[in-house]
Amino acid sequence: MASSQQQSGASRFDPTFTQNVIDAMGPDVTPRNRVVFTALFKHLHDFAREVELTIDEWKAGMEFLDEVGHMYYTSDKKRHEMHRISDITGLESLVDEIAHKHASESGAAPTSSSILGPFWSPNAPFRDNGASIIESPHEGLVTKMHGRVIDLNTGKGIPGAVFDIWQASSNGKYDFQDPEKQVPNNLRGKFRCNEKGEYWFYCLRPTAYSLPTDGPSFALLNLLGRHPMRPAHIHLMISAPGYKQVVTQIFPSDDPWLTTDTVFAVKNDLVVDFVPLEGDPKATRELKFDAVLAPQGTPGDSGSAVSKI
Amino acid sequence: MASSQQQSGASRFDPTFTQNVIDAMGPDVTPRNRVVFTALFKHLHDFAREVELTIDEWKAGMEFLDEVGHMYYTSDKKRHEMHRISDITGLESLVDEIAHKHASESGAAPTSSSILGPFWSPNAPFRDNGASIIESPHEGLVTKMHGRVIDLNTGKGIPGAVFDIWQASSNGKYDFQDPEKQVPNNLRGKFRCNEKGEYWFYCLRPTAYSLPTDGPSFALLNLLGRHPMRPAHIHLMISAPGYKQVVTQIFPSDDPWLTTDTVFAVKNDLVVDFVPLEGDPKATRELKFDAVLAPQGTPGDSGSAVSKI
Numbered sequence: 001m002a003s004s005q006q007q008s009g010a011s012r013f014d015p016t017f018t019q020n021v022i023d024a025m026g027p028d029v030t031p032r033n034r035v036v037f038t039a040l041f042k043h044l045h046d047f048a049r050e051v052e053l054t055i056d057e058w059k060a061g062m063e064f065l066d067e068v069g070h071m072y073y074t075s076d077k078k079r080h081e082m083h084r085i086s087d088i089t090g091l092e093s094l095v096d097e098i099a100h101k102h103a104s105e106s107g108a109a110p111t112s113s114s115i116l117g118p119f120w121s122p123n124a125p126f127r128d129n130g131a132s133i134i135e136s137p138h139e140g141l142v143t144k145m146h147g148r149v150i151d152l153n154t155g156k157g158i159p160g161a162v163f164d165i166w167q168a169s170s171n172g173k174y175d176f177q178d179p180e181k182q183v184p185n186n187l188r189g190k191f192r193c194n195e196k197g198e199y200w201f202y203c204l205r206p207t208a209y210s211l212p213t214d215g216p217s218f219a220l221l222n223l224l225g226r227h228p229m230r231p232a233h234i235h236l237m238i239s240a241p242g243y244k245q246v247v248t249q250i251f252p253s254d255d256p257w258l259t260t261d262t263v264f265a266v267k268n269d270l271v272v273d274f275v276p277l278e279g280d281p282k283a284t285r286e287l288k289f290d291a292v293l294a295p296q297g298t299p300g301d302s303g304s305a306v307s308k309i
Numbered sequence: 310m311a312s313s314q315q316q317s318g319a320s321r322f323d324p325t326f327t328q329n330v331i332d333a334m335g336p337d338v339t340p341r342n343r344v345v346f347t348a349l350f351k352h353l354h355d356f357a358r359e360v361e362l363t364i365d366e367w368k369a370g371m372e373f374l375d376e377v378g379h380m381y382y383t384s385d386k387k388r389h390e391m392h393r394i395s396d397i398t399g400l401e402s403l404v405d406e407i408a409h410k411h412a413s414e415s416g417a418a419p420t421s422s423s424i425l426g427p428f429w430s431p432n433a434p435f436r437d438n439g440a441s442i443i444e445s446p447h448e449g450l451v452t453k454m455h456g457r458v459i460d461l462n463t464g465k466g467i468p469g470a471v472f473d474i475w476q477a478s479s480n481g482k483y484d485f486q487d488p489e490k491q492v493p494n495n496l497r498g499k500f501r502c503n504e505k506g507e508y509w510f511y512c513l514r515p516t517a518y519s520l521p522t523d524g525p526s527f528a529l530l531n532l533l534g535r536h537p538m539r540p541a542h543i544h545l546m547i548s549a550p551g552y553k554q555v556v557t558q559i560f561p562s563d564d565p566w567l568t569t570d571t572v573f574a575v576k577n578d579l580v581v582d583f584v585p586l587e588g589d590p591k592a593t594r595e596l597k598f599d600a601v602l603a604p605q606g607t608p609g610d611s612g613s614a615v616s617k618i
Contacts, residue, residue, distance in 0.1 A: 013406055021399040026534020039360045043352040048403050051348045058404045062391040069378020082371040090330040094357050095367045097322055225335020
């Protein structure tokens, strides 16, 4: 923050302006709000001064945000365009990193978190280990996924841990979006780990898909000369009593969009290998994935999930 | 910008993250957009890192902006709440300063600009010098306002300059907002200066008023522990062929809200004295105000106006 002050002071514009706006805050503002808004005003003003923001650019920015906010309401809050803009600018992934940094600092790290998305369902059924979450026709590669949920400190499996998975079908759509081709709870399921902390089931190798190619978020991507693709991914929510929940996504290592995910959600430990599988009549691919959970009380965040487009 | 990079790099978060988001811009982005978005991403991310923005705060920010944008549309674009938020945070006044800085740097300064507001009318009638713009009952102090419109370089009056004035009545409302008590064009008028560049007419000593005390902007003011008051002001738009137009506001020097204008629009040369007037049966106050216009071609901005709440 010192450097922000220096920037403001060193500019050819009124050096007292930003401090005046900050000082306008009353005495009863909470300490946290004072910190947040002080930094917000400094960065907002420094941004405008540094680029010498024009009147037309300022107006364009307001109109853009108006349209973004309005779309949320006109879509019955189903299309959260502000959330998507926040993702395209990297803000959500950054907030996610900030929220989950503390635990990693303690040395060994639990599985990295990633963003939840709007497609998680509280109603996904429990299925038995060994079952398939695939209930509707598809054109994907059936994969046997298996592994353990283990304790960050002991490295031992966590009996009874719940492994909740959801994914889009090979057409890039989730069951919610595709009621004519997918039955409810297609490609969703919860699995309870055995006494060794092991889980195993059948799913699809995931398919890359595009963010919507209309609306303000796509206009912004065009302005930035960027593509709208997300790499293929599988969503996971892993929890066990006494442990911090992990909400995350995993990505195939050979996905062409891996390094240019348009929402910047990929992390190294979330990149996984789908390998050819022989001898299993139900699947042609195999994915082994161990998830690491930190016990409650491990220093750091509460593990709350970031919801996501 | 160097310091922003340093801040990002020195933080305990991924030092490459922000540069990755910047580098995602494609090769065809315009040079100006590249400058603007590079600074925007740096400041947005540095803000989040500096305050360690929480997931709940990030969500609250999105919901706030959604509501702000939506209000614009649900009010038939009559209530531009994003504009008002932009004013409360000081951004509009800053953009106005940036836009009009160049001319001032040339040495002698034209009259400072301020914000236009939503209440200017293209249909205000021309009136003769010496006329009154007051057409409806009021409880204000009638003021004889007069002065000259002069050339920045020569100091001479500009014959035929047009002096356009509009103001709220003593109840704090403009004619548009108050059709039952005010006839159309009450407290509006355009005056053409005489051959010496002089104008003179009757108006009201202006009255302070409050921004709306509902909606997201008022919620933000409450969060910041701030009042919603604007100091009393008179709006002016002054133009002459061959000169840069000035859009501005003037403020009585004894207004109690002068130093805490909730939109930060007051500038020193716009503070004026309303003095007692004797011997004029039509008025009890006098205001002398000279406006200084810069010739077209004076280095600096185009003089375009910032519209305003």
